[in-house]
Amino acid sequence: MKRTSQGLDTQWHAALGRLTGGISPAALATAYVDWWLHLIGSPEKQSELMQRALTDATSQTQRDDPRFQDPAWAAYPYNVMAQSFLAMQDWWQAATTDLPGVDPKHARTVNFAARQWLDMVSPANFAVTNPVVQNRTASEGGQNLMRGAHYWLEDFNRLLTKQPRRSEQFTIGKELATTPGDVVMRNRLVEMIRYHPTTEKIHPEPILIVPAWIMKYYILDLTAERSLVAYLRDQGFEVFVLSWKNPDAGDADLAMQDYIDLGVRAAIAKIQDMGHARLHATGYCLGGTLLAIVAAALARDGDDCLASISLLAAQVDFSEPGELGLFINESQVAFLEDIMATHGYLRSDQMAGAFQLLRSNDLIWSRVIRHYLLGERTPDNPLLAWNADATRMPARMHSEYLRSLFLKNDLAKGRFKVDGSAVALSDIRSDIYCVATETDHVSPWTSVYRISLLTDTDVTFVLTNGGHNGGILSEPRHKGRHYRCGHKDEGDAHTTAPAWLDSHDPHSGSWWQHWSKWLKNNSGRPQDVRPSLVKPLDAAPGRYVLE
Secondary structure: OOOOOOOHHHHHHHHHHHHHOOOOHHHHHHHHHHHHHHHHOOHHHHHHHHHHHHHHHHOOOOOOOHHHOOHHHHOOOHHHHHHHHHHHHHHHHHHOOOOOOOOHHHHHHHHHHHHHHHHHHOHHHOHHHOHHHHHHHHHHOOHHHHHHHHHHHHHHHHHHHOOOOOOOOOOEOOOEOOOOEEEEEEOOOEEEEEEOOOOOEEOOOOEEEEOOOOOOHHHHEOOOOOEHHHHHHHOOOOEEEEEEOOOOHHHOOOOHHHHHHHHHHHHHHHHHHOOOOOEEEEEEOHHHHHHHHHHHHHHHOOOOOEEEEEEEOOOOOOOOOHHHHHHOOHHHHHHHHHHHHOOOEEOHHHHHHHHHHHOHHHHHHHHHHHHHHOOOOOOOOHHHHHHOOOOOEEHHHHHHHHHHHHHOOOOOOOOOEEOOEEOOHHHOOOEEEEEEEOOOOOOOHHHHOOHHHHOOOOEEEEEEOOOOOOOOOOOOOOOOOEEEEEEEOOOOOOOOHHHHHHOOOOEEOOHHHHHHHHHHHOOOOOEEOOOOOOOOOEEOOOOHHHO
């Protein structure tokens, strides 16, 4: 039966989703039942766990955990609390792994849920059991807790009003997204911004950047010092960037085909109308997935307008999506579809909750300690300001994306349809430059690496340190940056991800410089800058980014 916003089941699931952060209770329950039934039917595993509990209870081995690294944790009774917690953590790790018969995904789900629960009850999270907080409280006479209570009330009120904390120091168009440019195209889904070249000569092939539709584009034009857009412009490239509209209830019926047609295809057509026969196409995160789909469709149809393809932290194979995949199954998708039916879109906070759980210690509990117990507000910075500027996703598109890519893995299997016909990544003949990041919790690098297996063209694969955003924002002069790079020619034998890692040593510096050289090698002879004949619609950063 088709779910509607008036259906009782839909309304009930939507209300329940507000309490669970959009996570399906049925999906969790199914995983727990599977694990529990196999555990009670495994006396040998039970004996092992009992023995482990007795051993861990008497063990005082020091373990490395960043939550307990302060010297104050070495004093009694805090050292006992920390060691007891770590022993319990080890026990649950053993209990939820290596249990024969359990569905592997269910086992990972139970393991993940157990870690979330343990992270929540860590003694570091409570003032009475955290010696660092107690020392701070004594030295400040409790003022830290007073400030923390004030911060908690601020955040609680924002939660009730669904208004995220906004930066007062960093605003779009002033401190953020400041590279000069013009909006040269606008439709109901995207604006396209053109950035003015700063060199006397430019390469004939411009660069089109397709960001993910779940983020504001200016992550790639963050500040004057951390702007990939400005860097490419200064390397002699004309740069175009898509800025996605933040969808509302009226956009509920936008489909993946609309994102292809109104987004990437419309942008390519406009760039060609401006006199460029070919272009370099770049996609970031889900924007890279979308670009790969369009590239496969262009190749299927015999269109060679893409001089090269660059994919940044973008997956094309979702068979191993990492822990984010634990949130995606039939039960979870159906639950989300009911939630989206009441609004016509998925709210940004419902989506952000899943990403925060992937790094709960860093993104949730460390902030609880710092903000509410130590009374320290995280200073404003550009990346935090961008992260708080979240976007929504239209119901139909998000459902199609989850079902076609995450659940069915249609793109990797050659079943994803564009214009009613399937596309295949193996049809792509443009050279590919693929970047992955070492600690990416959204697009694990081993999953991103599978582009080398699924395509029959030259692939340059780069692995840089950092996470999903920080690794991509790896501007020159950024301290502590390194990257590995390798090249696979068409026809070369496939190398597994672990073997690739072992055979490629890291290089110091930014991958931006390596990429720039690669782009130039795939470009034509530099030409004189030509005046643009397109009348700007607005100045950058445009209108959609402000929604």
